[in-house]
Amino acid sequence: MDDTIKVPITFEKVDDDLTCVKWTTWLNKTTSICQARETERFQLNHAPFDVCYFNVSCVYNFVVKDDGSRRYCFEIFLTQVKSFKMATVNVNDTSPVSLIGPLDSHRRRPYAVWSTINGNAITLKEVGLRHGFWKSSKTYASIANLQPPLISCLLWIKFKMFGVGEISALNHMADLLARQTHSDVQFCFGNGEKIGGHVAILSARSPVFAAMFQHDMQESKTRKVVIEDIVPEIFKELLHYIYSGRCSTPLTEGTAQPLFVAADKYDIKDLKEDCVQYLLPCVTVKNAVELLIWADLQSIDKLKEATLDCVISNGKEICHQEEWEKLMKSYPDLCLTVTRRMVDIAKFPSSKRSRTEFKVPG
Structure with missing residues (x-):
């Protein structure tokens, strides 16, 4: 790759927790069989002593259509590392290693990552047992007949501060829901499925639930809530967010809208904002x-x-x-x-x- 045609990575800080990274690069020649990879690295400075280091890679190959145009297949990888002295991670290796070190102090980490490649929206998911290794699903895009072809990749990185105590507390909260222990209210669905919850936690996180259980309403007497207008999968994600502050799976275009509606019904403002921030680049x-x-x-x-x-x-x-x-x-x-x-x-x-x-x- 000729360094003279590389375009520097640029950044736009959307707010304290959300940064948009723009990465433009020229693709090398490759075949439909052989993969090629473009890799770059960058750092984000949130505070004098809070610097995050990243490697970003785009793995791709292409197929030639009947009209001679190329249809590229892309995968995006984002890796948070301790420093730029670390070697670029093998994207095919999913062994349980820590890329950013032990969480023995508060550290800013990506909480959600999503991207567009030449306007095609994709979501990145944190892979397996690794902390700080994000991988996208495969996406396909046709690229104009440029020599060499150009891609423009936008990465939205949403950060949160994590510490050992915070993670431990959140894990215990999530375990209450996952293990269905000490439940004092049941949510009932039309298909006969039921899931337990905890009035104190639900009331603390949602003013709608607080009103439901504190006033002289049927739900406060029976401790049963019939859910008729939200499908079980979406409601479970809503509960998971209430208990842990994050969804159990990354947002998608198929889940962001119904999750927003559910969060709006129960007045979970932070989940509503997460859904909107996900949809904007889509x-x-x-x-x-x-x-x-x-x-x-x-x-x-x-x-x-x-x-x-x-x-x-x-x-x-x-x-x-x-x-x-x-x-x-x-x-x-x-x-x-x-x-x-x-x-x-x-x-x-x-x-x-x-x-x-x-x-x-x-």
Whole structure:
């Protein structure tokens, strides 16, 4: 790889716990059989004595389509290491080693990681018994006929501070739910499934549960709660978050929306924010209208603005979609908002980008 064509990694601090890392690189020549890998390293400075070191790798190969274009298969790996003196980790090795050292003091670690490659959204999952080793599922993307081809990878890294005492306390809390010990309330589902909970913990984390169990309501007398509008898998994730502060599995586009709705019903604000932060980089030309409608119905202003920007920036393509017809027929007020924005941009092109441009591939 010629170092002269490498683009430096850039960072954007979204808030104290969320950082967006932009990594742009040129792909080497490879075949559909042989894999190639691009690797870079970077550090994030959260405080004078809180520096995090990372290796990021993109493993890829491609297949040639009938029209001669290349369809690439990607996997992304993010590794938090003690220092840059550590060798790059073998991405095929999942043995139980610690990459960031013992948690004998508070240390900032990634809590959730997700990414887009040329606009294609993927989620990274912490692998096996390792701490600080994140791996994505395989994703496919067509790349324009560039010589050599260019990829732009955005990594969103959400951090939390972890310490031994904190982890131990959270593990004990989660064990109460996992082992179903000392339960004093039962959640009942339509399929006959039941799961136990603990009134004190639920009430402390949710004002809705607190009101349910503290007042003269049926649930406080029977200690049974019938769940009719949330599927068991989503409700279990909600409970896991209430007890441990994190989901048992990484968020996906399929779970983020129903989890937000469940968290909104029981007023779990931090889970709602996690779902929104996950969905923001998932906005694409294909799902922008659908997410716009959903964000409007849920009154999520931040996601609504992101989807509006995407729809307006890609209006010529989106107006031919079936989702656009649905927007016009079923949500005329929202359609009017989009149309007025488009007209304003056409009239005043100099103010076209008063907000951050949101141009994404389909």
